[in-house]
Amino acid sequence: MELNRMGSTAGQVITCKAAVAWAPKQPFVIEDIQVAPPLASEVRIKITHTSVCHTDVSVWQIKELVHVFPRIFGHEAAGIVESLGESVTDLQAGDHVIPIFQGECGHCSCCRSSKTNLCEEFVVNPAEGLMMTDRKTRFSIRGQPIFHFMGTSTFSEFTVVHHAQVVKVDPSAPLHSICLLGCGVATGVGAVLKTAKVEAESSVAIFGLGAVGLAVAEGARIAGASKVIGVDINPKKFIKGKLFGLTECLNPLDYGQPIQQVIHQKTDGGVDYSFECVGNVDVMRTAYDSCHKGWGVSVVVGVDTSSRRLLEFNPLELFEGRTWTGTIFGGFKGRSQLPELVDKYMKKELQVDEMITHRLPFLEINEAFKLLIEGNSLRCIMHMPNSGY
Structure with missing residues (x-):
């Protein structure tokens, strides 16, 4: 399906490739699906690049988290x-955008507050599989509905997203990198x-050195932290971690x-800030105990x-x-504040490409998982396919 800058496919049902999950833990199947046109307040996006996040993996693996299938996963992407x-009214065909799972309606009490990035209308719910506009899906295959994921469903060449979950970005920013934002x-x-x-000059401890943990390290570098300790049981991650500013790496084993006692000894009573990036209640407890009394x-x-x-x-x-x-989406109000990160990346003040370890064609999504x-x-x-980017 070719797309020009004028949106010549507007109003039409589009047939395209998507990775469909038919059941939990089952391999994704590349299918020809149908994507309906957007309704009022919605945007149809041509996805050019997408990535696999641990949230995709976790929810796909656990039947209790997602009850309805088939489903199109994916929530870390960029497109047009x-x-x-x-x-x-704030977007037009041809705009470069990042779809986001954390929406920003702009008018609820949370969106009007500077104290939170939560939105009362767009509550993150991995189990939800319908568009909030009419409680239906925009995806189908052979007449059968396919459910959405996190309001984004980026494992498809085309997806439909509510405009409150679409961030317009600098068109000169490379989509194959900023998708990670x-x-x-x-x-x-x-x-x-x-x-x-x-x-x-603060001290920081990061528990878990996956992509999110390394992004925390990058944030600590930007903030000017003087001591940044990375904690992980996989020492292979330490090499990459030091590229993101870790000053010390600890393997609990x-x-x-x-x-936490080791960290107390190395930091005169504990770090100023700790971040748990694993998703494990025991590690959360350890991270808390690693902080200094009085202000940690x-x-x-x-x-x-x-x-x-x-x-x-x-x-x-x-x-x-x-x-x-706790934090969700790092506290960023997506539509109004995410462009700040794109600008930092374009000014080479933010490392993003360094987190990319592999690039694959979308058709090899099972290998990416x-x-x-x-x-x-x-x-x-x-x-x-045919992304052109």
């Missing part, structure tokens, strides 16, 4: 606006700059005592998708002066 539904990079960098507001702040970045979701916590610990908080699951990639960028 193909056509617009009625009432969308749709989730992992923004989440990690924002956790430092927006949520924790790390100051220069190398010590005969809890790693621990930020939960990872999402525990297991059935073990309870943290053991004594309320009396709150009197020790530590703060425990395998690479991430086996721990052999940070981010694998897949380019769509």
